[in-house]
Amino acid sequence: MTANMIEVKGLRVVAGVAPDPVVEIVKGVDFSVKPGEVLALIGESGSGKTTIALSLLGHARNGCAIAGGSVKIGDIDVLALDHKGRRALRARTVAYVAQSASAGFNPARTIMDQVIEPALLHKLMTAPAAREKAIALFRSLALPGAESIGDRYPHQVSGGQLQRLMAAMALITDPAVVVFDEPTTALDVTTQIEVLAAFKRVIRERGTTAVYVSHDLAVVAQMADRIVVLNGGRVRENGTTAQVLDEPADDYTRQLLSATRRPEMEFGVAAQARDVPLLEIRNLSAGYGRVDGNGMPAVRVLDDVSLKIARGKTLGVIGESGSGKTTLARVVAGLVDRARGDVLLDGKPLPAKLSERTAEQYRRVQIVFQNADTALNPSRTIADILARPMNFYHGLRGAPAQKRMLELLDLVKLPASIAKRQPGGLSGGQKQRVNLARALAAKPDLILCDEVTSALDTVVGAAILDLLAELRRELNVSYMFISHDISTVRAICDEVMVLYAGQCVEAGQREALSHPPYHPYTGLLVDSVPALQPGWLDSRRAMALAALPALGPESDADELCSFRSRCPARIDGKCNITPPAKKTLPSGAEILCHHNAADLTRMQTTETVTA
Numbered sequence: 001m002t003a004n005m006i007e008v009k010g011l012r013v014v015a016g017v018a019p020d021p022v023v024e025i026v027k028g029v030d031f032s033v034k035p036g037e038v039l040a041l042i043g044e045s046g047s048g049k050t051t052i053a054l055s056l057l058g059h060a061r062n063g064c065a066i067a068g069g070s071v072k073i074g075d076i077d078v079l080a081l082d083h084k085g086r087r088a089l090r091a092r093t094v095a096y097v098a099q100s101a102s103a104g105f106n107p108a109r110t111i112m113d114q115v116i117e118p119a120l121l122h123k124l125m126t127a128p129a130a131r132e133k134a135i136a137l138f139r140s141l142a143l144p145g146a147e148s149i150g151d152r153y154p155h156q157v158s159g160g161q162l163q164r165l166m167a168a169m170a171l172i173t174d175p176a177v178v179v180f181d182e183p184t185t186a187l188d189v190t191t192q193i194e195v196l197a198a199f200k201r202v203i204r205e206r207g208t209t210a211v212y213v214s215h216d217l218a219v220v221a222q223m224a225d226r227i228v229v230l231n232g233g234r235v236r237e238n239g240t241t242a243q244v245l246d247e248p249a250d251d252y253t254r255q256l257l258s259a260t261r262r263p264e265m266e267f268g269v270a271a272q273a274r275d276v277p278l279l280e281i282r283n284l285s286a287g288y289g290r291v292d293g294n295g296m297p298a299v300r301v302l303d304d305v306s307l308k309i310a311r312g313k314t315l316g317v318i319g320e321s322g323s324g325k326t327t328l329a330r331v332v333a334g335l336v337d338r339a340r341g342d343v344l345l346d347g348k349p350l351p352a353k354l355s356e357r358t359a360e361q362y363r364r365v366q367i368v369f370q371n372a373d374t375a376l377n378p379s380r381t382i383a384d385i386l387a388r389p390m391n392f393y394h395g396l397r398g399a400p401a402q403k404r405m406l407e408l409l410d411l412v413k414l415p416a417s418i419a420k421r422q423p424g425g426l427s428g429g430q431k432q433r434v435n436l437a438r439a440l441a442a443k444p445d446l447i448l449c450d451e452v453t454s455a456l457d458t459v460v461g462a463a464i465l466d467l468l469a470e471l472r473r474e475l476n477v478s479y480m481f482i483s484h485d486i487s488t489v490r491a492i493c494d495e496v497m498v499l500y501a502g503q504c505v506e507a508g509q510r511e512a513l514s515h516p517p518y519h520p521y522t523g524l525l526v527d528s529v530p531a532l533q534p535g536w537l538d539s540r541r542a543m544a545l546a547a548l549p550a551l552g553p554e555s556d557a558d559e560l561c562s563f564r565s566r567c568p569a570r571i572d573g574k575c576n577i578t579p580p581a582k583k584t585l586p587s588g589a590e591i592l593c594h595h596n597a598a599d600l601t602r603m604q605t606t607e608t609v610t611a
Helices: 049-055 083-089 111-121 127-140 159-171 189-206 217-223 241-246 251-260 325-333 359-364 382-394 398-411 416-420 428-440 458-475 486-492 520-527 541-545 597-610
Strands: 006-015 023-033 038-042 064-073 094-097 177-181 209-214 226-231 234-240 279-291 297-309 314-318 340-345 365-368 446-450 478-483 495-500 503-509 582-584 590-592
Touching (some): 023 049, 023 226, 023 234, 038 217, 049 177, 049 209, 094 159, 111 127, 127 189, 159 189, 189 217, 189 520, 209 217, 226 241, 226 251, 234 241, 234 251, 251 458, 279 325, 297 314, 297 325, 297 503, 314 325, 314 486, 325 365, 325 446, 325 478, 359 365, 359 382, 365 428, 382 416, 382 428, 398 416, 428 446, 458 478, 478 486, 495 520, 503 520, 520 597
Parallel strands (some): 038 209, 038 226, 094 177, 177 209, 314 495, 365 446, 446 478
Antiparallel strands (some): 006 023, 006 064, 226 234, 279 297
């Protein structure tokens, strides 16, 4: 038996088939992984991470082919196997955990049936034995109700739970190697920490050899023993986690590290300070479904939310999925009706319905959606996409429109040649820049940015944030920046509002998030951002909260604190009986909590020291 569990030498993967043009996308990659070791493949989109990881299963995606080199798992020469041999290898010797668990499960079958299927297909054990093993895996992965969760269907569990269930499906056959392909990218920061901790625990317990694909160095720092840094299909650096993070040898690695360690941006004083804010929201409630006799919707998503954004300023709105962030942006944009409350633009009421707004009001507030793929018409060229708002808002056609289009592309740092292309021919970062250019074509005063960097890798996301800051300085535009990433919000925003289950639990200047005290939920968000240092995940005392209750207010009394079921600092006899009052912290931030600043400081400082 070879000393290495995985050995890859001279791996080449090409896209296209002769006589058509053939492009080399993986260019002679070498690395090895010892038994029980976790290796991270890291790099931005298009670096070849997933392509290399799939080659460990002897697989190349449609339109691609493994053109050279060798891949060995133990004594098995993967590339020498025929189709039948590779099928026998997959799930049994090498298992794969995909980025999107929801796409990996059949919605019509129970979770248990799907988790045990690989063990039954490879005839490794009986169905009762497989079920018993699955339940043990569910326990190891900190899944709630380990004995009964398998009876549910995929849509009946959360995203984080489904991701862990996919890991159970991969581990049921005791594979020699597990490939984790960006398994936490789509998760909230709090859920991501639960999932990472569960993965790490089960890998350690079973002595599994793992390959972890990611673009997030802070995540990799918690999971990996070694890191291979990839760029353009080549290995740029290969070393221990500590060496790569503390003493990177390659310029590209240093670039990745600097994109991860984002400094707070300085914007100076806004050119025109006004008494009247550009946007003001007062006591807003909104939701979905049938409206009751009091004018409230069946599903209330926002509850009594108020905020202000000054001209040339950026407000960050943070919270987990389901907290109401996107609904807030859609209410401001006129895409979702409001049940109660006022929205004012420059002190004047903004009609709730888009159809009731003037063209000028419509122009002044623009929204940039999270997923540029679905926001851009795939059958139109970039020139066509940008021409429409220029014509609609400013009546530009012909040469003036062409001139303005080139100005817009230059503003978002895209080459003029891109105008003739369609969205399908652009990278994720380029599409998001086009999305932003389309909003800028209206010459808006306020841009609503809804998770605009969450689908992008670290380097491209950092470039988009730099661009937003530059546009703000040049155009004095204001932003509402929606995110679940507290470190991003701290980097780019002047003020921050923390939403939990539709309530604003904290609001203040960004400096308020730099140190305690803060609202207990803000504390959970701050503590859930992985530090760029190995061992951070293991040292977190908050791992005791491995299975947090579901997000949302408790229906018995909506006026009570919505966070109380998850709050480690709740006071029984008070938090479950009396609604919390607003308090002002020494930082100037306002929180909705029963605790005073001294109590919060003591608790949060103790947690930090213990961690």
